[in-house]
Amino acid sequence: MTEHQQDKAQTEQETTHFGYQTVDKNDKESMVAGVFHSVAQQYDIMNDLMSFGIHRLWKRFTIDASGVRPGNKVLDLAGGTGDLTAKFSQLVGKDGKVILADINSSMLNVGRDKLRDKGLVQNIEYVQANAEFLPFDDNTFDVCTIAFGLRNVTNKDNALKSIFRVLKPGGRLLVLEFSKPEHEFLSKAYDFYSFNVLPQMGELVAKDGESYRYLAESIRMHPDQETLKTMMEDAGFEQTSYHNLTGGIVALHKGYKF
Numbered sequence: 001m002t003e004h005q006q007d008k009a010q011t012e013q014e015t016t017h018f019g020y021q022t023v024d025k026n027d028k029e030s031m032v033a034g035v036f037h038s039v040a041q042q043y044d045i046m047n048d049l050m051s052f053g054i055h056r057l058w059k060r061f062t063i064d065a066s067g068v069r070p071g072n073k074v075l076d077l078a079g080g081t082g083d084l085t086a087k088f089s090q091l092v093g094k095d096g097k098v099i100l101a102d103i104n105s106s107m108l109n110v111g112r113d114k115l116r117d118k119g120l121v122q123n124i125e126y127v128q129a130n131a132e133f134l135p136f137d138d139n140t141f142d143v144c145t146i147a148f149g150l151r152n153v154t155n156k157d158n159a160l161k162s163i164f165r166v167l168k169p170g171g172r173l174l175v176l177e178f179s180k181p182e183h184e185f186l187s188k189a190y191d192f193y194s195f196n197v198l199p200q201m202g203e204l205v206a207k208d209g210e211s212y213r214y215l216a217e218s219i220r221m222h223p224d225q226e227t228l229k230t231m232m233e234d235a236g237f238e239q240t241s242y243h244n245l246t247g248g249i250v251a252l253h254k255g256y257k258f
């Protein structure tokens with residue numbers, strides 16, 4: 001390896017993407033934190049506006065595919081304001097447990113207030129945690145979901161390995177995430193919407209166009225369907241599969257730990 005190649009390899013290891021920017025790996029976490037501290041209060045309303053309410057269908061599909069049953073222990077990782085946790089709490093019942101884990105205290109606070117207002121208190125715990133270093137014992141959970149969270153994580157491979165470790169044998173991971181549209185036309189229309197409409201909507205409603213520009217950029221930088229499937233396999237998951245939703249704008253990946 002030449003000196004230049006060594007420098008390049010070193011730089012590649014020490015940097016990562018924050019949207020389209022190349023940033024030091026040590027800085028990404030705090031930059032992502034800035035985004036979610038800023039959008040937390042407006043997060044739910046913006047989700048409905050930006051997706052025309054369709055995120056509710058993507059989440060419903062995820063719940064149905066999870067196969068969560070009464071008595072299960074579920075980890076809703078990067079769970080934010082708790083949409084999935086609310087449904088899981090009803091499904092696992094009084095003998096089960098749902099952990100809503102997120103790295104960001106503002107998102108967790110908004111989620112906890114929302115779920116308490118809905119009267120969901122009994123079987124939910126809130127944990128502030130980084131997906132890369134989960135503070136749970138090995139073989140703890142029947143199901144782990146990470147919805148629209150993985151693309152924000154600095155080292156996705158570490159996060160997938162960490163999730164694998166805390167799942168029970170027979171447990172499964174569901175990753176709901178923006179992905180690559182299947183058709184060129186849809187891709188172009190979606191690009192126009194994401195880069196022209198979204199930041200303006202973010203500026204108007206949440207007074208924060210920059211965070212919503214990051215959202216659009218981070219979606220484009222996220223691995224496509226096949227790449228994410230391979231990453232899950234590399235972390236140890238088996239019987240991996242994915243299902244495209246809304247023409248591949250979003251995909252639900254699933255994998256098992258045996």
Ligand code: SAM
Binds near residue numbers: 078079101154
């Ligand atoms: N899952 C929720 C949903 O679908 O509405 C929230 C998704 S929100 C777009 C992304 C969440 O990922 C934020 O709450 C953010 O704080 C969280 N997050 C980002 N990096 C994380 C990390 N390294 N570990 C855990 N959570 C993280």
